[in-house]
Structure formats: structure tokens, C-alpha cells
Amino acid sequence: MKNTLVLLALCLTCYSSFAQTDRQQIETTIQLYFDGWATGDTAKLSKAMHYSCHLKNYRDGRFILFTKSDYVSRFRPKERDKNLSTNIVYVDITDNLIAGAKVEIHTATDKFTDYFNLMKTTEGWFIVDKISTRTPHRIRTAMPEKEPVLKGLSRPWSMAFLSEDEVIISEKEGDLLRVNLRTKVRTPIKGYPTDVVGKMGGFGDNAGKFEVVLDPQFSQNKYIYLSYSAENEAGKTTKVIRAILENDALTNLKTLLLATPYANECCHYGGGMIFGPDGKLYISIGERLFTEKDEPALPFAQNVQDKRGKIYRINSDGSIPSDNPNFGAGATPGLYAMGIRATQGLAHDPISHKIWFSEHGTQQGDEINVLKAGANYGWPIKTSGKYRFEGYTPPKLKDSTYTAPVWFWQQTVAPTGLTFYTGDEFPTWKGNLFVTGLSKGSLWRVTLENETVKNVEELFLDSRVRARKVLQSPMGKLYILTDEMNGQLIRIVNRN
Structure with missing residues (x-):
């Protein structure tokens, strides 16, 4: 009976591992690191990192090298800071065996940026190398302006990033395009x-x-x-x-x-x-x-x-x-x-991992x-x-x-695309939900607390335009697509 229970436990462990995608397993490993870092839990830190892991920190103009044991020994148990937030900026996987990831840890005073190398072993994904830097927060007030990137699009509907500079754009009444944002070359x-x-x-x-x-x-x-x-x-x-x-x-x-x-x-x-x-x-x-x-x-x-x-x-x-x-x-x-x-x-939502959606009404x-x-x-x-x-x-x-909406407008907005902002260009906007609209107002900024809307701000009151999609690039740049026959891709830039 004991052997049967051991075998069952092993099977359940294997099933749990294979039930997740590699990306999900990597995110689980990184989250384990986040939790250990935030609470001083050395067991979690150790579990997230491979025994061979080395960590490099850049401070005061020089790199400091730590072994895994040296690094872990610096932590002590503590309460999680309520001002602390974590973010996985991106994960890049090759052959489902090795991966790179950029992550951020924000405290009340500093931003820690870490670049992880990860490796898949028979026991799962581990962090095998880390390089990091620490930057004090410099709060930039938001002074958003529109900066056209592309013009002449035929009612663009959607866009997907192949990289920071290359995208796929779907034109509602045109083509599916591969576009280089740097050279402006468009390929149907x-x-x-x-x-x-x-x-x-x-x-x-x-x-x-x-x-x-x-x-x-x-x-x-x-x-x-x-x-x-x-x-x-x-x-x-x-x-x-x-x-x-x-x-x-x-x-x-x-x-x-x-x-x-x-x-x-x-x-x-x-x-x-x-x-x-x-x-x-x-x-x-x-x-x-x-x-x-x-x-x-x-x-x-x-x-x-x-x-x-x-x-x-x-x-x-x-x-x-x-x-x-x-x-x-x-x-x-x-x-x-x-x-x-x-x-x-x-x-x-990259924090809660919930999916949010917009909904068109009739009259309001x-x-x-x-x-x-x-x-x-x-x-x-x-x-x-x-x-x-x-x-x-x-x-x-x-x-x-019936499930009630989290928010509804008193006027017609015709909301379309939406995205959660996690970039650095507008620090005071981090974690906000952005929504585009086809009717009154082209871009709305929504401040949330869990599933409660705390504030809704309409941007660009003096230049309203039908907008189909708002989205963020891999490096955190904010864009909108306008719903026009001469449609545009517009970047929202901070002039402060």
C-alpha cells in the first residue's frame, strides 16, 4: 500500500509538471524567486535557483559577483512590503530547453531590474544566472503627446509585435501587413x-x-x-x-x-x-x-x-x-x-492574471x-x-x-481594444487599464484597485479620433491604432 501511494504521488507530480506549458513553468519559477525575495524565504530562493547559479549586481560603477549560497545567506525573514510590486517584462524560450527573462521588482524607493538565464532540467526550470541593477525612482509626471508612426492604413483593427521594431497589422478593409516600424517598409x-x-x-x-x-x-x-x-x-x-x-x-x-x-x-x-x-x-x-x-x-x-x-x-x-x-x-x-x-x-492583467473585456452597449x-x-x-x-x-x-x-459590469459609462464611448500598462515611460500610469473608443473620446485611462474602478480619465480631449486598439510593445511603449480610412499607428510619448 505504501509503495502504491509513493507511485501515485510521483505520477501526480509528473502530471502537474507536464500539464503546464514551459512558459507557465518558467513564470512559476520566477514567481517563486519573487516570493522568496519579498519575504526573505531562503527555501523559496534556493528552490528557484540552480545549484550552479551565479549572480552579478551592478552598483557604484562596478559589478559584484555572488555564488548562490552567498546570495541566499544575505536574506532574513520579513513581512512583505505593501508597496512592493513585481513584473515579468518578457520571457524568450529556445527549443523548450533554455530561456531568457527580464523582470522588475519595484519597492517604494527603487526599481530592481534583473535579467535571468534559465535552463530546463529533468527536475524542471531553474535560474542559472542573473545580472541585476538598482535604480532609484525618478517620478516623471505624465505629459502625453501623440506621435504618428505610420499613416495610410486602411481601417487598421489589430497589431501583433514580432519584435520591438517589427509588427503584423490587420487592416479591416485592407491587407494583413508585416511592417518594420523603423524603416516604415510594409509587406502584404x-x-x-x-x-x-x-x-x-x-x-x-x-x-x-x-x-x-x-x-x-x-x-x-x-x-x-x-x-x-x-x-x-x-x-x-x-x-x-x-x-x-x-x-x-x-x-x-x-x-x-x-x-x-x-x-x-x-x-x-x-x-x-x-x-x-x-x-x-x-x-x-x-x-x-x-x-x-x-x-x-x-x-x-x-x-x-x-x-x-x-x-x-x-x-x-x-x-x-x-x-x-x-x-x-x-x-x-x-x-x-x-x-x-x-x-x-x-x-x-499581468498582476492578477485575470482577463478583462470591453462591451458595446446600444444607447449608452x-x-x-x-x-x-x-x-x-x-x-x-x-x-x-x-x-x-x-x-x-x-x-x-x-x-x-447575471454578472454586473465593473464599470459603465454614462455616455456612448463604443469601447474597443484595451491593455494594461506596465512600461516605465509613464511611471504614474503603471498598472492602469487603457481603453480605446470609436465614439466620444479616443483614449481612456482607468485606475483600478483589484476589481474596483477608482478613477476614469479621458485623454486628448482636444484631438478626439476613432481609435480601434491600444497596445504595448515588448519594451513598454504605448501605441494606438485609429479607425479611419487613412488610419494611423500613433505612439503615446512622455514629453516631460
């Missing part, structure tokens, strides 16, 4: 699916190319994920595919999600996508209706058997995770949350929400705004619980 990527809607319809039509997202392991597998409005003889719908990007062309296209049925409605496709910290792909699908008078007795967004008005969670190959919430018999595969009208933006009712497994966000039964069709009376559904 060939092989985009031929069923993409080729011609816009009338008022309210927002069909076209939507999101572009890179696989977390893009440097190894070259996978790229695209959402767009697809059409056939029956109408249009939202479609998500995976492809391999190589030599500026898409190959090995695979459909991951098709939000059937095809229909003649030409708005509210959704199409937002993000990889969560769990390595799963989250996808928003809009309700597709322009007015509530066209709602069936059981609204699309409240019908678990209908693919519209939902948020999905799938594996990168399109299969369904076994730990997805259960919505009952007949529920559409991959369903993660429901009651959605027109979500386009999804963002990952624009929202910011936190994504929760199995949640029902209420549309069209519950809304913080007014209905477009004044005579609409929502049905009363039994045994339904």
Missing part, C-alpha cells in the same frame, strides 16, 4: 482566406479582417491566429483560423471556430482574441443583431445552443479544454461565458467587465443603457444569475 502577407467578406454592405456594416494574435510559442511553431468575417451564399459570420506564417505567407490554414449560422446581419461580429496565462485561446463572438426588435423569444446571447453572443475558450489546436465550465446538455462547444452583445477587446451601456468562467453578462435581459428599439421588453428567464 499572402494567403489570407478567400472567404473573407470582400465588400462592405450598408449602414452599420463592420465586416472585414479583425484580430491578429501570435502563438505564445511563435518563435518555435510560427502559428498565427486570425479572426474575420467570412461569407458564403447564405450570408456572413465570424470565423477564427490558425495558420503558419513563413516567408510572408500563410500556409496550413485550419478553422478553429465558425460562429454559424451564416446570416444577413452585417454588424457586431466580435472577433476579439487573446491567449490567457493558462495558454488557452479566448475568443469573443458578437450577437450580430443591430436592433432588439429582431431578438427571438430566447435571445441569441442567452441561448447556450446558439454560438452568437458568447466568449469561448479553446486549446490552440481548436479542441475544447476539459476544465471549461459546464453549461448543460446541448451547449455549444467551447462556451466559457454568455450574455455578450458586441465585445471586441480582451486584455490580460458601454462596459468594462472581468471575465469569469460560466458567467452570464446579461444581454439583452440586463443592460446599463437603453435599448435601440424602445418597444423591446426582454423576457424573464428562470434560474438565471
Whole structure:
């Protein structure tokens, strides 16, 4: 019996290790280091670092070298400083065997910047080398200005960073482009699916190319994920595919999600996508209706058997995770949350690891929400705004619980993309949520405390413009994409 228990424990340990991606295992190792550093827990520090680890610190113009044992011996148990924050700036993995990472530790007075080399062994990932520096905080007040980087984009919708200077831009009414931000050279990527809607319809039509997202392991597998409005003889719908990007062309296209049925409605496709910290792909699908008078007795967004008005969670190959919430018999595969009208933006909070999303209302009712497994966000039964069709009376559904938004605006904003800021250019903005809008106001800064909105500030009141996406580069630069026929990529710079 004892041998059986030991074997079971070993199996569970192996399963736990392999259930995580390499990136997640690396982040777990770094978090162990953070926790040990913050509390003086030498056991955690030792567990995070390989026995051969050496640490180099730059101070007063010279490097100081420590062995692992020397370094660990300097720590004593202490209470975690409430002003301390930690951040993994980036992780770069090669062949799933070695990796490099940049991390930051902020105290009330200093910023510690560490560069880790990590190695995968039979026992997991370890820090094998560290070089660090310490910089006193110099608080720069924010004096943001817009600095155009690219012009002449055809209604840009999304952007993904290949590196600090090279990006993929998805033009809603144009091409999928590879762009060098330094030289401004633009290269159309060939092989985009031929069923993409080729011609816009009338008022309210927002069909076209939507999101572009890179696989977390893009440097190894070259996978790229695209959402767009697809059409056939029956109408249009939202479609998500995976492809391999190589030599500026898409190959090995695979459909991951098709939000059937095809229909003649030409708005509210959704199409937002993000990889969560769990390595799963989250996808928003809009309700597709322009007015509530066209709602069936059981609204699309409240019908678990209908693919519209939902948020999905799938594996990168399109299969369904076994730990997805259960919505009952007949529920559409991959369903993660429901009651959605027109979500386009999804963002990952690097501190709490929660996913936040924006939501379009009708007349007012624009929202910011936190994504929760199995949640029902209420549309069209519950809304913080007014209905477009004044005579609409929502049905009363039994045994339904609705999740309220974290924030909603009193005016129409039409929120789109959103991102959490972790850069250094605007220190007083660190940890804030930024949201772009298509209506009044182009950029909003939201100060949060856990899941409570403490302050909302509209920026650039004198230069409002339809903005589709706000995003941050690997090195922490803040950008927005404008939703115009002569669209722009604009960098937000601090002139102070």
C-alpha cells in the first residue's frame, strides 16, 4: 500500500509538471524567486535557483559577483512590503530547453531590474544566472503627446509585435501587413482566406479582417491566429483560423471556430482574441443583431445552443479544454461565458492574471467587465443603457444569475481594444487599464484597485479620433491604432 501511494504521488507530480506549458513553468519559477525575495524565504530562493547559479549586481560603477549560497545567506525573514510590486517584462524560450527573462521588482524607493538565464532540467526550470541593477525612482509626471508612426492604413483593427521594431497589422478593409516600424517598409502577407467578406454592405456594416494574435510559442511553431468575417451564399459570420506564417505567407490554414449560422446581419461580429496565462485561446463572438426588435423569444446571447453572443475558450489546436465550465446538455462547444452583445477587446492583467473585456452597449451601456468562467453578462435581459428599439421588453428567464459590469459609462464611448500598462515611460500610469473608443473620446485611462474602478480619465480631449486598439510593445511603449480610412499607428510619448 505504501509503495502504491509513493507511485501515485510521483505520477501526480509528473502530471502537474507536464500539464503546464514551459512558459507557465518558467513564470512559476520566477514567481517563486519573487516570493522568496519579498519575504526573505531562503527555501523559496534556493528552490528557484540552480545549484550552479551565479549572480552579478551592478552598483557604484562596478559589478559584484555572488555564488548562490552567498546570495541566499544575505536574506532574513520579513513581512512583505505593501508597496512592493513585481513584473515579468518578457520571457524568450529556445527549443523548450533554455530561456531568457527580464523582470522588475519595484519597492517604494527603487526599481530592481534583473535579467535571468534559465535552463530546463529533468527536475524542471531553474535560474542559472542573473545580472541585476538598482535604480532609484525618478517620478516623471505624465505629459502625453501623440506621435504618428505610420499613416495610410486602411481601417487598421489589430497589431501583433514580432519584435520591438517589427509588427503584423490587420487592416479591416485592407491587407494583413508585416511592417518594420523603423524603416516604415510594409509587406502584404499572402494567403489570407478567400472567404473573407470582400465588400462592405450598408449602414452599420463592420465586416472585414479583425484580430491578429501570435502563438505564445511563435518563435518555435510560427502559428498565427486570425479572426474575420467570412461569407458564403447564405450570408456572413465570424470565423477564427490558425495558420503558419513563413516567408510572408500563410500556409496550413485550419478553422478553429465558425460562429454559424451564416446570416444577413452585417454588424457586431466580435472577433476579439487573446491567449490567457493558462495558454488557452479566448475568443469573443458578437450577437450580430443591430436592433432588439429582431431578438427571438430566447435571445441569441442567452441561448447556450446558439454560438452568437458568447466568449469561448479553446486549446490552440481548436479542441475544447476539459476544465471549461459546464453549461448543460446541448451547449455549444467551447462556451466559457454568455450574455455578450458586441465585445471586441480582451486584455490580460499581468498582476492578477485575470482577463478583462470591453462591451458595446446600444444607447449608452458601454462596459468594462472581468471575465469569469460560466458567467452570464446579461444581454439583452440586463443592460446599463437603453435599448435601440424602445418597444423591446426582454423576457424573464428562470434560474438565471447575471454578472454586473465593473464599470459603465454614462455616455456612448463604443469601447474597443484595451491593455494594461506596465512600461516605465509613464511611471504614474503603471498598472492602469487603457481603453480605446470609436465614439466620444479616443483614449481612456482607468485606475483600478483589484476589481474596483477608482478613477476614469479621458485623454486628448482636444484631438478626439476613432481609435480601434491600444497596445504595448515588448519594451513598454504605448501605441494606438485609429479607425479611419487613412488610419494611423500613433505612439503615446512622455514629453516631460
